[in-house]
Amino acid sequence: MAQQSASQISRWSNSTVIPTRPVSYADLEKPSPPPEDPEENVFTTPNSSPPQNHPPTLDWDTPDDPLNPQNWSLVRKWFQTYTISGVALVGTFASSVFTPGIEAVAAEFHSPTIIATLAFSIYQLGLAFGGPFAAPLSESFGRRPVVFISLPIFALFILGTGFAQNMATIVVLRFFAGFFAAPSLSMGSGTLSDMWQPEKRSTPMSMYVAAPFLGPALGPLLGAAVTQTLGWRWTSWLILFFTIVLVIVPAPFYWESYKPVLLRQRAKKRGQTVPPSPLESMKWNKALKTYISKTLTRPMHMLLTEPIIAAFNAYSAFNFGLLYAFFAAFPQVYLDYYGFDSLSTGLTFLGIGVGVMVATIFIILFTKKWYLPHVRDAVANDKPKPLFATSRLEPEKRLPLAMVGGPCITIGLFMYGWATAYRVHWIVPTIAEGLFGCGNMFVFMACMMYITDTYGPLYSASAMASNAILRYILGGTFPLFAVQMFQRLGPQWAYLNEVT
Template sequence: MDSTVPDSLQTAAPRGESPELDEKRLSHSDEDSPHTPDFPTKVDWVDDPDNAQNWKLAKRVFHTIVPTLIAFVTTLASSIYTPGRSEVQVEFGVSTTVAILPFSFYTLGLAFGPLIASPCSENFGRRAVYFVCTPIFGLFILGSGFSKSIASLTVCRFFAGCFGSPALSVGNATLSDIWAPHERAIPMAILVCAPFLGPTLGPLIGGFVAADKGWRWTQWVTLFFTAAFLSPAFFMSETYRKQILKKRAKRQQRADGGAALRRTETVASHASRAAQSTRALLMNTIGRPVHMLVTEPIIGLFSLYVAFIFAMQYAFFAAFPWVFSTAYGFDLRQQGLTFLGLGVGCVVGFATICASNRLVDAPRAARWREANAQQQLEAGVRAGARGRAAASPPPEFALSIAYPGSLLLPAALFLFAWTARPSIHWIVPIVAETLFGAANLLIFMACTLYLMNTYGPAYGASAMAACSLLRYVLGAVFPLFILQMYEALGTGWATSLLGFVSVGMAGLPWGFVRWGGWLREKSGYPCEG
């Protein structure tokens, strides 16, 4: 498999120069240009006050919470529809599979939206993507609530997913702008909880809303959440380095009557140069994530693992109501309450991540930095991704929380498979849900940290877009056949089949500890590890 990056997928640099050289221009101060002695041609970004990592803690926390809230409502919208599926089926006179399509097509929209939005954030900044996409998301949710046919409902929810999805992938990139690699564990854990708590609480909220007000109100409640959570975003600042430097150069150009643009050409990012070419922009926005997914083994393998566990969660939104209504006779509200097990699992997983970061990861990273103090000092005078990598622990440090998760996941599936039956109290499969939710979050968090720490701010958003593509495509497909599979095989063997697949994939995090460094060396994209 050829992992060489085509020129059209690299952010453009002057002919004969590499993006890594551009990184050097942006990372370290140097002597002033002899032609422009009053203006530095290199920027010491590490100590720059506009660097988001130098902001006050309160401001960085604010810029962590806002993307998390938007990501929460985006994923809440995916599953809040499911309790009203039966009502939709009756109102529009369609089959069960067709009634699931608005749920699956929304999830499909979550897959394709980041292909454009994430690389656009690398060209135009993170803030612009939030402001353009989220209001349009709200408009399509509004249209979903007023839909008069299953076709219009499906189309509106598909485009709602497309425009809501950037908060998921761009949010990861925003946090990589704000927090240094050794600081990212807790902020990333907060953000990563959103794609799990959102769809977990969706059936709970939707169950009560659909029972009292009807399925249309599940869409309008989502709109209320969107309006409330988008409002704080108006106070956000741009976090992406290259966009900040681009705007700074433009301000200086206006102040100097145009001369500054020529003098500050070296601080203009290669991403902004790519934006000048329509063809290059299209290749960056659509081609790069797909190319990374196909040619980068790191992204391909982790995306497959995360996509499988994520698709299982989305499949369970359709399967759990059937399981608990069949085995225990639960009504609509009670079926929604069963998803509390997944929610508690997310909380347990988050607490485990925090404890691991404090008791294991942080001391381990401190010991690494102490043992590699001289190497870090040398990295301080080197530019680019390789210099930053030498000053940070290897990305494999982030995989420690995936080890228990990879073992807990199949155990939870087998426990649910053979305890969800009338002869065993319903609390036991709920406990299995909790273990599944915790394992799911641990694995997802580890994979997200690994990808962001490996590809950094420059390509991290595209890496997450590639991961999101496969994740949500499978998440859209699984619910379409999961009910038929459970009806044909029964709860025991249907869930066990998923458990056997998870056993086969459990060794992936362990394998990257051994071969991760070798794969990064073979990568066609600049890696920071």
């Protein structure tokens, strides 16, 4: 499948959009030759200006260059992985912790339930719109500034949500909270690609990928506890607590990891000639136009022109939308069919969390017992790297996870729908939730690793930003009709409709 992009090269060479991927990973690490001077080999008079000296292309000093994030110590790598996973956990926890308070908010502000549900789902739409604007910033200016600028602004909007006095304020503030949470969420895969070699990336990537599923699973549980005892406004204070502990405290120790930024910073310290960035030496209006046309549009360009990105994004995004449809419908299903209160309903979300944890363990075992032996075999036999792959093996070697995850999702949906319709013991739909969470984790992990192995560390942030666009748009829109679909069709036919 990865070879389908071979036809894109000639079109990229003539496109006004920044190329989304180098020809190969080997070419990525080679110093690029200086651009050809159009006046070269042309006769010049004695009064003409001499040819310009092009600055050298920057690269690591040696393969063991300590500045290279892939040469960092394991402690430093894992701390960075923990920090970026904490960002993903907080950003997605904030999306679902509001769920148990939907009815309370609607009652306090005398609003229809659908409007209160919009206040819940608007956060995902903020994540969708924030990704395209902010994720490429990490590739232009570095990963670290994104954390220090976007997350404090996110915390301020969450703080305002806790003091909101009407529904319109909640909707607006939660949208912008999601908007400013998106940058750090979108750059996670790129950060891990900076630090970890492809053959060693599965374990830290599984930790990072688990966070966006554990966050939404923990949100309704803790949100139900504080809503039932302290009120819905405490969901905002809960988000701020997790933000401080998991993100703000370790943020000062978050190191820059993006290669071009690191090399440019070192060259400036050494007094070397630094190659100009695309936006330097431009007037502000031309620089803004160039930035919008080339940098901000890169995720959408990849989504619309890359069959790989379009196919994998559509599949993983639909499953993500089903996940948030679960969150919106769970309270209604367990209240009407099992008579659970809000706290008991929140506990049922642990089924998804357990499924995600089981999937994470299986992903680690899959990597150690199947993927890495194939890598060692390729190295021992000196097999050439696959064309258009940044890893030692073909990106398709990541797909067995999705082959298992797809059936798990389908079986989980069938079990949940028909078990709740006939009021089978609550443990059965809870197990179905676990199957659904496990399958969703498998599919998303396979898609992310495939995209990361295909597009490499330089462009994976934009590739995953395009993934986030679809995921969060569907995650924000599915809850708006999920409850009505369950009420009109019943759980068995509603889930059958989702399966088909």
